Amino acid sequence: xxxxxxxxxxxxxxxxxxxxxxxxxxxxxxxxxxxxxxxxxxxxxxxxxxxxxxxxxxxxxxxxxxxxxxxxxxxxxxxxxxxxxxxxxxxxxxxxxxxxxxxxxxxxxxxxxxxxxxxxxxxxxxxxxxxxxxxxxxxxxxxxxxxxxxxxxxxxxxxxxxxxxxxxxxxxxxxxxxxxxxxxxxxxxxxxx
Amino acid sequence: xxxxxxxxxxxxxxxxxxxxxxxxxxxxxxxxxxxxxxxxxxxxxxxxxxxxxxxxxxxxxxxxxxxxxxxxxxxxxxxxxxxxxxxxxxxxxxxxxxxxxxxxxxxxxxxxxxx
Numbered sequence: 279x280x281x282x283x284x285x286x287x288x289x290x291x292x293x294x295x296x297x298x299x300x301x302x303x304x305x306x307x308x309x310x311x312x313x314x315x316x317x318x319x320x321x322x323x324x325x326x327x328x329x330x331x332x333x334x335x336x337x338x339x340x341x342x343x344x345x346x347x348x349x350x351x352x353x354x355x356x357x358x359x360x361x362x363x364x365x366x367x368x369x370x371x372x373x374x375x376x377x378x379x380x381x382x383x384x385x386x387x388x389x390x391x392x393x394x395x396x397x398x399x400x401x402x403x404x405x406x407x408x409x410x411x412x413x414x415x416x417x418x419x420x421x422x423x424x425x426x427x428x429x430x431x432x433x434x435x436x437x438x439x440x441x442x443x444x445x446x447x448x449x450x451x452x453x454x455x456x457x458x459x460x461x462x463x464x465x466x467x468x469x470x471x
Numbered sequence: 472x473x474x475x476x477x478x479x480x481x482x483x484x485x486x487x488x489x490x491x492x493x494x495x496x497x498x499x500x501x502x503x504x505x506x507x508x509x510x511x512x513x514x515x516x517x518x519x520x521x522x523x524x525x526x527x528x529x530x531x532x533x534x535x536x537x538x539x540x541x542x543x544x545x546x547x548x549x550x551x552x553x554x555x556x557x558x559x560x561x562x563x564x565x566x567x568x569x570x571x572x573x574x575x576x577x578x579x580x581x582x583x584x585x586x
Contacts, residue, residue, distance in 0.1 A: 283576070286547055290498040292571035293554060294505055296563050302514065308504035311511075 323354045324387035324437055325458035327364075328469075329451045332442045342366055345437065354386045362387070365428060366439040367465070372419055373426045374412065374465030375436040376404045382430035384437050388460055395464065405429075415466045438465035445471050499546040506553050515556060523552035 297303040327349070331338035341348050345364040362384055365373035377383065378401050383391040394400050404411045408425045412418070419425065428436040440462040446454060461467035494500045510517050527548040557563040 284496075284498070285572075285576075286550055287496065287498040288575045289554070289568065289572050290502045290505075290550055292568050292575055293550075293557070293563065294501060295575075296567055296571055297505065297509075297557075300563070302512070302562065303505060303508055307508040307512070308501055311504040311507040312500050 321387075321389050321458075321460035321463065322455070323352070323389075324384070324460070324463045325455040327352075327387065327437070328439055328458045328463065329455035331364075331366075331439055332446075332454055333451055338366070338439075341439070349387060360432075361434045362437060363428075363434060364437045364439050365426065365465075367441045369420075369441070370422075370424060371426060372412075372423050372465065373428060373436070373438045374404060374408060375428050375430060375438060376401055377430040378402070378405060379429075379431065382432055382435060384430075384435035387437055388463055392460065392464075412466060415461075417467055438463050440465075440467075440469045443469050443471045495546070499549075502546055502550045502553060506549070514562060515560065520552065520556055523556045524549060527552045527555075 294303070294305070294308065298305060327341060331341050337348075341364050345362040346360070349362050367373055377395075380396075383395065385391075400411070405427055408427050409419060412425070430436055440458065442454075443457065446457065449457075457469050457471060459467055459469065462469045494503070506520055509515060510520065528545075531544070531548055554563070554565060554568055558565045558568075
């Protein structure tokens with residue numbers, strides 16, 4: 279942590295502990311707000327796009343050809359994306375996203391980036407040894423699957439369209455969206471049923 | 472759920488980069504989380520908090536232009552604004568915060584604990 283014992287860190291901690299002592303707040307309440315931004319609201323926007331693309335081939339084609347227009351037409355809160363590119367996974371090709379320079383991330387569709395996304399080790403190693411890094415993160419890909427690593431920048435953001443899981447044929451669009459994890463849209467996990 | 476995002480636009484919005492909110496340290500997300508949680512539990516409204524935030528930003532702007540500083544410490548202002556609002560509402564006095572901050576600052580190195 280870069281802010282270890284900075285005056286602001288100590289002050290924020292003091293305020294939180296006092297509010298907890300007074301019963302006005304719990305650490306879980308604060309966690310819940312942060313989680314809302316990191317894991318739920320943001321990624322749900324991306325998950326809606328993925329689920330819709332799975333059931334609607336025309337929408338999928340639009341998403342792959344001009345994701346920026348599609349996403350901006352959805353009017354997600356929290357700002358427009360300048361340029362978004364969607365990459366579809368298949369048994370032959372797997373896509374994974376990184377930002378080697380900093381932590382550029384498609385906030386409007388994925389919420390706040392996970393801590394590991396900003397980690398220097400992920401940012402350098404996913405480029406050098408993607409197959410190994412993905413397997414360490416729990417995603418083992420067959421050797422015949424090509425892995426494409428996409429480097430985000432301030433100008434262009436990537437979203438991965440994961441493969442639709444087998445056995446999900448009977449599910450509705452909203453049921454499908456609920457299956458789509460944030461990590462699967464970064465390309466470091468499969469969608470599991 | 473969407474009302475959570477109102478704060479991300481307009482005057483007093485946090486630092487954004489291409490639609491992303493930018494936290495540079497964990498305490499910044501804690502401060503953000505505290506303010507939102509207190510709003511959600513009805514201790515104040517976001518608009519009431521934003522008055523303090525805008526005032527703090529304006530004061531910083533005045534000071535910064537005279538000192539020619541370039542950095543924009545949004546979350547420092549955010550934390551100060553939260554503390555001041557809590558003190559004005561008698562929810563948490565500045566003195567209490569100062570005392571606990573001093574106590575925390577005096578902790579031995581490596582005191583790390585879990586929340």
